[in-house]
Amino acid sequence: MVHNQFPRGLLWEHEPLSSLTLGCCNRLRPLAPKLPHTATAAAATTAFDLKSYIRPESGPRKSDHKPETAQVETLPGGTRWNPTQEQIGLLEMLYRRGMRTPNAQQIEQITAQLEKYGKIEGKNVFYWFQNHKARERQKQKRNSLGLGHCPRTYTPTIATITADSIRGHEEREEDSPKKRKCRTWMPECLEEDKRHCKEEGDKTLELFPLHPEGR
Amino acid sequence: MVHNQFPRGLLWEHEPLSSLTLGCCNRLRPLAPKLPHTATAAAATTAFDLKSYIRPESGPRKSDHKPETAQVETLPGGTRWNPTQEQIGLLEMLYRRGMRTPNAQQIEQITAQLEKYGKIEGKNVFYWFQNHKARERQKQKRNSLGLGHCPRTYTPTIATITADSIRGHEEREEDSPKKRKCRTWMPECLEEDKRHCKEEGDKTLELFPLHPEGR
DNA sequence: GCAAATTAATGATTTATTCAAG
DNA sequence: CTTGAATAAATCATTAATTTGC
Numbered sequence: 001m002v003h004n005q006f007p008r009g010l011l012w013e014h015e016p017l018s019s020l021t022l023g024c025c026n027r028l029r030p031l032a033p034k035l036p037h038t039a040t041a042a043a044a045t046t047a048f049d050l051k052s053y054i055r056p057e058s059g060p061r062k063s064d065h066k067p068e069t070a071q072v073e074t075l076p077g078g079t080r081w082n083p084t085q086e087q088i089g090l091l092e093m094l095y096r097r098g099m100r101t102p103n104a105q106q107i108e109q110i111t112a113q114l115e116k117y118g119k120i121e122g123k124n125v126f127y128w129f130q131n132h133k134a135r136e137r138q139k140q141k142r143n144s145l146g147l148g149h150c151p152r153t154y155t156p157t158i159a160t161i162t163a164d165s166i167r168g169h170e171e172r173e174e175d176s177p178k179k180r181k182c183r184t185w186m187p188e189c190l191e192e193d194k195r196h197c198k199e200e201g202d203k204t205l206e207l208f209p210l211h212p213e214g215r
Numbered sequence: 216m217v218h219n220q221f222p223r224g225l226l227w228e229h230e231p232l233s234s235l236t237l238g239c240c241n242r243l244r245p246l247a248p249k250l251p252h253t254a255t256a257a258a259a260t261t262a263f264d265l266k267s268y269i270r271p272e273s274g275p276r277k278s279d280h281k282p283e284t285a286q287v288e289t290l291p292g293g294t295r296w297n298p299t300q301e302q303i304g305l306l307e308m309l310y311r312r313g314m315r316t317p318n319a320q321q322i323e324q325i326t327a328q329l330e331k332y333g334k335i336e337g338k339n340v341f342y343w344f345q346n347h348k349a350r351e352r353q354k355q356k357r358n359s360l361g362l363g364h365c366p367r368t369y370t371p372t373i374a375t376i377t378a379d380s381i382r383g384h385e386e387r388e389e390d391s392p393k394k395r396k397c398r399t400w401m402p403e404c405l406e407e408d409k410r411h412c413k414e415e416g417d418k419t420l421e422l423f424p425l426h427p428e429g430r
Numbered sequence: 431g432c433a434a435a436t437t438a439a440t441g442a443t444t445t446a447t448t449c450a451a452g
Numbered sequence: 453c454t455t456g457a458a459t460a461a462a463t464c465a466t467t468a469a470t471t472t473g474c
């Protein structure tokens with residue numbers, strides 16, 4: 001059970017790491033030097049540049065320039081999901097039914113269904129539930145604080161006050177009454193993304209640059 | 216906007232939703248022995264029980280009166296990733312190099328490399344970075360509060376104080392100097408999971424139960 | 431020496447916040 | 453202003469260290 005404790009002398013440093021090939025969304029950006037951050041932001045949505053993930057040794061600099069100039073205007077399906085009425089409707093139904101954080105398979109199925117009504121990906125479903133839950137909660141909290149502050153001011157006539165609101169604004173508990181199960185996992189979302197990403201040409205990305213830490 | 220403002224007569228309710236077939240990880244508690252990180256294999260990570268996602272509301276409780284008792288205490292051989300020294304070493308190297316939140320492709324590559332040293336999935340890599348970053352930050356904050364409170368008490372002799380610590384304990388900014396880009400995405404993690412999940416027998420899951428809201 | 435019992439680390443999830451498109 | 457997308461913080465849970473009594 002002891003970890004493989006072998007000397008810190010990292011043997012894998014001799015591995016043929018160097019650069020790997022992989023294909024994906026790296027539309028262009030063959031050059032992309034590490035210009036400060038001026039236009040560096042060029043790294044539009046999907047342009048990868050390892051360097052942009054490497055913290056610039058210098059300093060913070062949060063130059064918040066207007067990013068994407070023209071470079072890679074969004075990925076193929078670039079724009080964000082724009083749900084249709086039917087989709088929202090179905091999602092809300094599921095939500096009202098009690099669904100909160102669907103797992104991968106459920107997302108898969110839901111997405112399949114919703115696809116009938118418009119373009120949609122798994123991650124959209126995932127996010128929708130995530131956001132909807134959070135915002136319902138916010139709303140509830142606001143309400144209970146705004147006018148439910150003093151218990152005698154509440155208006156019990158409102159029909160929307162369901163078991164939920166009665167339950168109070170206690171946070172957790174909603175959908176994990178007991179412990180917590182290992183259940184959900186980031187949906188296959190990526191598959192789709194990857195799919196249409198793969199169409200792009202391959203590109204070599206230096207994941208494991210050879211030069212030592214030299215910094 | 217204008218959410219479900221369309222009549223409750225949901226047209227999609229006539230769809231052949233009902234139950235869909237899907238297979239997955241329901242194996243119940245194979246006793247998950249704590250094998251060392253060698254032949255973990257299985258690792259079916261998800262136990263499904265729609266019921267646990269459906270709030271036991273006033274709805275038609277068919278038999279959900281104790282959803283979790285012995286039901287899904289599964290969490291199958293859900294062995295969690297147990298990194299080897301080599302893996303940790305490599306990850307730390309990347310971290311020191313400045314990598315913070317690798318994107319899907321990077322994760323893919325990293326995972327591929329680390330697989331040489333032991334079982335690992337994309338999500339493990341993703342999580343590792345997430346956690347490592349967060350905990351380094353915590354540590355730093357604790358330090359700066361504990362003894363670094365007064366800037367003149369720091370001990371510049373320690374070699375480990377690299378640019379990182381010098382940068383200070385500013386929270387955000389670490390790896391997103393500019394705005395925030397759509398860059399990372401939950402890795403293909405799930406693919407693997409799904410893969411070996413599919414091996415399991417199929418199981419019918421009622422994603423869209425037919426009975427109306429009943430409320 | 432060795433397991434049960436306890437503690438420390440850290441992997442995995444969920445929740446809260448933030449950002450920005452429309 | 454609404455809300456999709458993304459990240460960070462908080463939390464939970466499991467495994468390895470370790471302590472302890474035999």
